[in-house]
Amino acid sequence: MSMVDEVSEKTGRYFPHPAVQRFTSGVYPDHHALVTASQDTLKENYPRYSRFGTPVTDAVEQEVTRLEGGYGSLCVCSGLAAITSTLLAFLRPGDHILVNRSVYEPVRHFINTYLSQRGVSATFLSSSEFMECDKFLKKSTTLIYIESPSSNVFEVTDIEFVVNQAQKNNILVVMDNTWSTPLLMNPIKHGVDVVIHSASKYLSGHSDAVAGIITTTEKYFSPLRKYLMMAGICLGGEESFSIYKGLKTLGVRLDTQANSASKIIELLSYHPHVGTVLAPQLITHPDHCTYNKYYKKYNGVFSFSVACVSDKKRDEFLAGFKIFKLAYGWGGVDSCIIPFTLTHFLISDPTQLFFRVSTGLEECDLLIADFKNALSFL
Template sequence: MDSKTIGKSTQSVWGGEGFDGKYIATPVVRSVAFAYDDVDRWEAVAVGEQKGHIYSRNTNPTVAVLEEKIRLLEGGEAATSFATGMGAISNTLFTLLKPGSRVVSIKDTYGGTSKLFLDFLPIRGVKVALYDTTDLDGLEACILQGCDVVYLESPTNPTLKVVDLSRLSIAARKVGALVVVDNTFATPINQNPLALGADLVLHSATKFLCGHSDAMGGLLTGRADLVKQVFEYREITGASLQADAAYLIERGMKTLALRIERQNSNAQKIAMYLQNHPKVADVFYPGLPTHPGHELAKQQMSGFGGMLSFTLDGTFEKVKKLLSKLTYSHMAASLGSVGTLVGPPRTTSHVELTDAQRAALGIPEALIRFSVGIENVEDLIADVDEALAKI
């Protein structure tokens, strides 16, 4: 059967694992090196003329299953992996950008990514242009001025803005720029940036892909020539994904489609509840008809995701009070888990930035990021309702 016609849930379960009947669960291969009986065969594998594994910093059988799974789910030509999501982001940007290069991105990116744009890339001589995420015309014009890479994130972390990936990819192609999209929030179940014109798509696999908050990793897929370049950079910098983590992420991905379906539904209902609460000032969720990016999200996404955020009608002190009174929503600096996780940007997505930097990026201090889990939504809403009543 053509892999392009297979459903996302089937790909999540069986993608990359083969159908030779040897294994139902992917084996964890912890061996650092792989032995050969023949030097010629060993050399052929080492130089890429034949398939195989030499050393686990480079490739590993367990990791290869995970890489093939994300390749299939995103529709890429090739894939590679990293020890963390930031490993995927930083290795990709450091591979594609050199002194004198220009990268155009949006102001609303994950805090670690923003740190790269604000501090680490400029000192390497890379020209960085961060543009207002909501000004599509201006962002397009900024790209058309000329650049080497366009880096996008949609929906954005933590304010859930939606970026027109197709339009900006067309603009990037006009100036010969590469388009890289962080698809962590949407997941390949809800959105496929490669089909919208991107060249590369990456994930913090620690989040929704793993889904259980027990393993860290990053994944990249897209054009084979670009993936190969990033792989070669990662091979030397050593940000390799370990087999045990790859196994846990791959096992988590077997239920990805089911989890995302539930999280989409739960987040929609919670967003609708919050929107009507008198103590809530704003709700940011692309599934709401009142969201500025709602129509665009309907065009480029098949689901609105399990992430939302909201602001209280008050100060950060009120945020702290609310969070401390929640029972089923746990305070933690992560997202995408089966359990609901909450927190403000200053301790989660943008902890690396200063108060001034967060303000410059338009992130309200009274914002609460809400990563919706798979619990019964009635319990989650009742929990939030009870906490709001106490502040």
């Protein structure tokens, strides 16, 4: 049996999945039971209200905790909610944070607007600058936020070096591990305090649920859970069950998607119309050595560029794909491609047009043929 498996009390038969219970409020037999439940703010026993959790949510939290090697996990309504709620739970006016420069753009926007308005300042660093992060620490620095490999360009941060500096200064370290999943790397084993996943990506794996999961060490679990319960940031049973099912196939999906990605990367690396391929498994990536230090395998997400072409040529290139879908999502069973712009804070080449790719579970030969067909329009 895996995860949290149920056995019928009446028959003793084994059931492989927890029930998806659709309810808002629990019903109690008497006043004593109701009062006892109302005092159970951390869900020590079963919740009095579905905002505190459901059986399948519990199962997901327990499995992700096991996979990440943490103390406990908490499901929330989106990956971005997992990030913003963690920041809001632990930051106070006057605090300063360090963040990697190529962080997910909505996170950068949240920091520069909402957190800034509330008196929290931030310094954005490249992966190489994080190797000198002690120079950027202030007396008011209370949190370091890492997304590694980072969005679109996959900058890889040397986690143990950052953690070492943070522990010397009693600084909380939070890391977004969505790109890697718990199967490729476990940040807590390297000293990270709080790990975040957008479960909408690889963990659910079918592009049918929006969810986030936070895994913490023992020190930070109760404070964060209290904040989430007070703020009402929770996940429903249907979405939880989607993640539950996805976790069971995560390993085989990652292997298949990584294999397809590696074959396409090989094609692109020698194609005359391709300028550069951004994937940390390539020796040409600036953080290749750091990646090999921490990560066990690769996944199905990478980026590449072509020489800037007219809007007409770009549209013909994208229309040339019959299998790859033009979509922002990634980590699902369907292969996707989306153009993106290197923002001003990254070293960029204005002569290049960039695309992010996520391989799905279609046959690898078909994906390669699809790419060759689209490239013929350039």
